[in-house]
Amino acid sequence: MTDNELKFSVAPMMDWTDRHCRVFHRLLSRRARLYTEMLTTGAVIHGDRQRLLGFDATEHPVALQLGGSNPADLAASAVIGEDFGYDEINLNVGCPSDRVKDGRFGACLMAEPHLVAECIGAMKRAVSIPVTVKCRIGIDDQDPEVALDTLAHAVLVAGADALVVHARKAWLNGLSPKENRDIPPLDYDRVYRLKASLPGVPIAINGGIGTIAAAKQHLAYVDGAMLGRAAYQEPWRLLSVDPELFGEAAPHGSMHEAIEALMPYIARELAAGTRLHSITRHLVGAFQAVPGARAFRRYLAEVCTKPGAGVESLRQALALVDEAAVAPIAA
Template sequence: MTPETLRFSVAPMMDWTDRHCRAFHRVLSRRARLYTEMVTTGAVIHGDRERILGFSQAEHPVAVQLGGSDPRALAEAARICEGEGYAEVNLNVGCPSDRVQDGRFGACLMREPGLVAEGVAAMKAAVSIPVTVKCRIGVDEQDPEAALDALADAVVAVGVDALVVHARKAWLQGLSPKENRDVPPLDYGRVHRLKARLPDLPIAINGGIKTIEACVEELAHVDGVMLGRAAYQDPEILLRVDPVLFGEDAPVADGFAAIEAYEPYVAARLAEGVRLSSITRHMLGLFPGRPGARAYRRHLATEAVRPGAGLDTLREAVDHVRRAASDASGEERAT
């Protein structure tokens, strides 16, 4: 995996980065690397694969994030994911929820770097696509200097292709998953020191990064930047990824053009029986701060859930912003 492929990505986010979200984000950036929500090895091996792993080829490059700790199960799940067409398998060593702790995976694996390495080695032996790890800098009372080094050294020894580091500790006792996204202090310097110590390992940084300007600053220290909530809650930020970070034109000019480009995908999913609200819930962050944005969100929130809601509902929501922009322009000319 090259630093170029790691340069910018949208984080895997439970209940958010589903196939509809990823298809929309791809309209906004050709170059961003996209990730699935975390899926467990058991779900991949035994579940409905089309429902769990299905995606559009237009989403590429797209990676799958696995949750698990048993090396044999991870290898089997990785083989299945490669067969489904994913470009990368990423192992979750960062999620702090009670459910993943009970299953002995996620952030609690920071305490077991040897087991993480076994899982990475098993997946590397099973697939030809890159195998990566997303981790924290430590958990609970661990010293981040020792904990992150131990995890990184263990996976480097078995040939991991890249490491994505959420630059916060996870507190498995005392903080909720939501609090673990904000309360533990960020320590970007710890990730920078890891990259300086392991210059040949592609490393991306994650956590609290909110702007493309901040991405540029971080790329002076690491190979890649992963944005999470900032990219989801204000998806138009992705329109700046290709021009600023890759020196290429954005695929579309603005949020209006993005929706027009996304309409064929929406129409195809509606024809398959998908509810409009399942798709448009990922678009509520468009038009931030613009006149009419609140009416746009309200229209989608109330109307897209209705049975039979279709493209007309989406277009009506967008018209709130168009009319508000037109009204504002008229007022400016009048003055």
């Protein structure tokens, strides 16, 4: 992967970064790299692949994140992902949920770097697209200086094309998944040191990055920045990604324009049986400090959730917002 491909991305987030969310985010940035929610190898191999893996062509570049620890299953899932047209396969070595731990994948794999390397090697042999790893700086009582270096070197020897590092430990004993997103202290310097020790390896940083300006600051030390909750809860920030980080115009000049551009996609999805709320739930944070933003959110919650709600319902919600009445919000 090139540094530019890794420069900015929206994190894979369970229940959030589904295909509808990604189509919306793509209308805000041509350049952001988008990720699926994590899919287990069991789901990919045995589940409804079209429902789980299908995506709109406009989403590119888009990566498939996998959860698993069986090299053969991961290789098979990677091939399926490549055949579907994904641009990258990413292995989850960072999710701290109990379900993930019980399945022997996610953050608990930080304790098994050699197994992770086997998984990466199997996927690399199976596909021609980039294979990457998203990890933590360590888990529980691990020393992050040792744990992160050990994992990084193991997967790089196996052929990993890039690393995305969430700059927090994951405490698998004692903290809930929600607490693991906030309570363990951030240690950005640890990720910077990893990059300094591996100057030729593409490395992105994740965790607690709330603005595009903050992402830009991290890019002085690493190759890429990944936004998670801020990108989802405040999607208006993504309109400044292309201008601020790539020196290019945003796909649309305002959130109004972006949502208008989403209407044909919504119409197609509604015709295929999708409920409007499945798409508009991702638009709740579209406007901030804009006259009518609260009314917009209320309309989405009260009207766009009703059975039979259609494109006109969203147009009516959008008409409540006077985006032109305020200056652009800082990224």
